[in-house]
Amino acid sequence: MTNIFRKVGVPLIFIGAVLVLWEWAVWFNGLPDYRMASPSDLLPKFWQFRWLFLERSWETLWRTVAGLGLAIVVGTLLGMIMGFSRTARDGLYPLLVGFNAIPKATVVPIVALIFVGQHDFNTILLAFMISFFPIAVSVSIGLSTLEPEYRDILRSLGASKFTIFWKIALPKTLPEFFGALKVAVTLAFIGTNLMEIVSPHGRGLGDLFDSGRISADYPLMFAVLFALAALGIVLFYIVVALERVFAGWAERGQG
Amino acid sequence: MSSDFQIELREVTHAYRTDSGPLPVLDNLSLKLPKDTFTAVVGPSGCGKSTLTRLVSGLMKPDEGQVWLASKLVTSPRPTVGMAFQNPVLLEWRTILQNVMLPLEIVKSGMSKAEGLERAHALLDLVGLTGFEDKRPSELSGGMRQRASLCRSLIHKPEVLILDEPFGALDAFTREDLWCTMHDLRAIEPFTCLLITHDLRESVFLADQVVVLSGRPAHAQYVLNVDIPGKRTLDDLYTPKAVAMLADLRHQIQVAQGRTDGAATPAAHAQRGAKAPTPEAQS
Ligand SMILES: Nc1ncnc2c1ncn2[C@@H]1O[C@H](COP(=O)(O)OP(=O)(O)OP(=O)(O)O)[C@@H](O)[C@H]1O
Ligand SMILES: [Mg+2]
Numbered sequence: 418m419t420n421i422f423r424k425v426g427v428p429l430i431f432i433g434a435v436l437v438l439w440e441w442a443v444w445f446n447g448l449p450d451y452r453m454a455s456p457s458d459l460l461p462k463f464w465q466f467r468w469l470f471l472e473r474s475w476e477t478l479w480r481t482v483a484g485l486g487l488a489i490v491v492g493t494l495l496g497m498i499m500g501f502s503r504t505a506r507d508g509l510y511p512l513l514v515g516f517n518a519i520p521k522a523t524v525v526p527i528v529a530l531i532f533v534g535q536h537d538f539n540t541i542l543l544a545f546m547i548s549f550f551p552i553a554v555s556v557s558i559g560l561s562t563l564e565p566e567y568r569d570i571l572r573s574l575g576a577s578k579f580t581i582f583w584k585i586a587l588p589k590t591l592p593e594f595f596g597a598l599k600v601a602v603t604l605a606f607i608g609t610n611l612m613e614i615v616s617p618h619g620r621g622l623g624d625l626f627d628s629g630r631i632s633a634d635y636p637l638m639f640a641v642l643f644a645l646a647a648l649g650i651v652l653f654y655i656v657v658a659l660e661r662v663f664a665g666w667a668e669r670g671q672g
Numbered sequence: 673m674s675s676d677f678q679i680e681l682r683e684v685t686h687a688y689r690t691d692s693g694p695l696p697v698l699d700n701l702s703l704k705l706p707k708d709t710f711t712a713v714v715g716p717s718g719c720g721k722s723t724l725t726r727l728v729s730g731l732m733k734p735d736e737g738q739v740w741l742a743s744k745l746v747t748s749p750r751p752t753v754g755m756a757f758q759n760p761v762l763l764e765w766r767t768i769l770q771n772v773m774l775p776l777e778i779v780k781s782g783m784s785k786a787e788g789l790e791r792a793h794a795l796l797d798l799v800g801l802t803g804f805e806d807k808r809p810s811e812l813s814g815g816m817r818q819r820a821s822l823c824r825s826l827i828h829k830p831e832v833l834i835l836d837e838p839f840g841a842l843d844a845f846t847r848e849d850l851w852c853t854m855h856d857l858r859a860i861e862p863f864t865c866l867l868i869t870h871d872l873r874e875s876v877f878l879a880d881q882v883v884v885l886s887g888r889p890a891h892a893q894y895v896l897n898v899d900i901p902g903k904r905t906l907d908d909l910y911t912p913k914a915v916a917m918l919a920d921l922r923h924q925i926q927v928a929q930g931r932t933d934g935a936a937t938p939a940a941h942a943q944r945g946a947k948a949p950t951p952e953a954q955s
Contacts, residue, residue: 566757566761567761570761570824571774571778573729573730573731573755574749574751574778575748575749575750575751576778584774585763588763588765589763664765666765666808667765
């Protein structure tokens with residue numbers, strides 16, 4: 418009971434407190450709608466556009482997850498290559514760092530131009546590009562820093578390289594992998610929205626935000642931000658739940 | 673060419689390649705372990721004992737010389753070997769029971785799953801870890817982890833057991849209990865054992881022969897045959913004969929450390945004198 422209260426009740430109380438504070442601040446300063454929307458303005462907006470919100474959220478959600486899935490596959494593969502081969506690590510690392518340093522907002526128009534009209538593909542591509550880096554780095558570090566003692570346990574029994582990878586390297590790297598995934602899921606989300614906002618094409622919450630901007634509907638823009646935050650929280654905690662299941666052993670017990 | 677011994681090392685020489693040049697660790701080391709006997713190896717810290725275990729288990733190949741195991745030249749690790757490492761690494765994501773059973777997932781032991789499980793429970797019971805089967809390694813003390821690692825090395829009924837200071841992190845009483853357990857185990861299922869240890873009493877109580885390694889680069893400086901017949905009890909360590917053996921070994925260790933010149937073999941003496949003493953040799 419107290420545990421459930423801690424996990425769910427406490428965060429809800431904090432969110433509620435922030436909303437009340439926000440409402441109060443807007444009221445106290447007498448700010449009009451077009452300067453700063455207050456939470457009480459948002460509910461009508463959500464209700465007014467409820468179907469639109471659902472549809473757009475779904476579009477943003479599935480494209481984020483697809484981009485993240487691609488990032489997991491490619492990032493893990495890159496990480497494995499860099500983790501096992503020093504040459505590959507020395508060669509690929511600067512390339513990846515350079516690629517990662519490019520602000521992705523500048524990539525949006527280029528991608529939109531190359532794959533003109535293929536909105537879903539573009540969006541997924543951007544979500545992927547922005548989020549695979551932490552996964553690749555953490556997997557490569559996890560694999561390359563695997564203590565030889567771990568490998569020797571199986572090697573001394575004559576186990577194959579693949580068995581050692583499957584039974585030792587892979588599980589040992591999972592905590593690092595999930596650490597990176599928590600970062601990557603947020604990044605992928607940013608990537609999706611970046612594409613939707615900078616190159617709007619009538620899909621996703623980002624586009625809804627853009628239409629709010631064009632029609633100067635401030636409460637709508639704020640409502641979109643809220644929806645984005647909610648989606649982000651959901652995605653993040655899905656990853657946390659997966660981490661519990663697959664890498665729960667790495668959590669230190671308290672006390 | 674072949675070997676009549678379960679384990680034989682012939683003039684094994686090995687050096688590690690380090691950033692500051694090669695570090696010679698073993699120098700013309702020869703050892704013979706007859707089948708189903710127990711050999712303890714003692715020697716100064718850093719002299720190359722763990723290196724020796726890695727060569728015998730096939731984890732490394734020697735620069736020169738040969739390592740024979742069951743009449744075959746060792747070129748790679750063999751599933752008939754059980755090994756407990758100096759640093760008892762357990763897989764944190766597995767329970768203690770799953771850790772102990774790990775070798776059965778790799779080695780074809782001829783045991784069914786149920787038999788393996790039964791054996792794991794029996795071994796854990798022998799070392800006093802009953803009730804900890806489902807705990808994670810992080811919930812165990814260092815000594816308990818060492819005992820679990822010992823069980824892991826034994827689970828697949830290895831013909832050759834290599835133990836690198838397996839009782840180092842244990843309190844004196846548990847250690848003596850485990851010494852007796854080792855004797856009981858050998859009586860039930862014979863195996864050839866190579867034990868690395870710092871504890872001279874342990875070496876005399878457990879082994880049929882005790883090998884003293886010289887300081888680095890190590891060779892077999894002295895071999896003591898421990899002829900205490902019949903089933904050994906801890907009281908055997910306090911007989912005049914055992915006390916004399918312990919004094920003998922202690923003296924040899926001091927020679928190996930370079931603290932006494934005494935009865936060092938002329939060859940060893942000449943070799944030590946020829947090189948500038950390294951700081952590690954004193955530790
Ligand atoms: N992988 C390695 N690379 C380079 N040098 C090493 C390596 N492993 C061990 N050495 C060196 O070789 C020497 C012998 O090491 P080893 O671990 O065999 O000693 P040891 O006799 O087991 O010592 P201890 O009693 O402290 O366990 C040491 O001086 C160590 O510094
Ligand atoms: Mg050692």
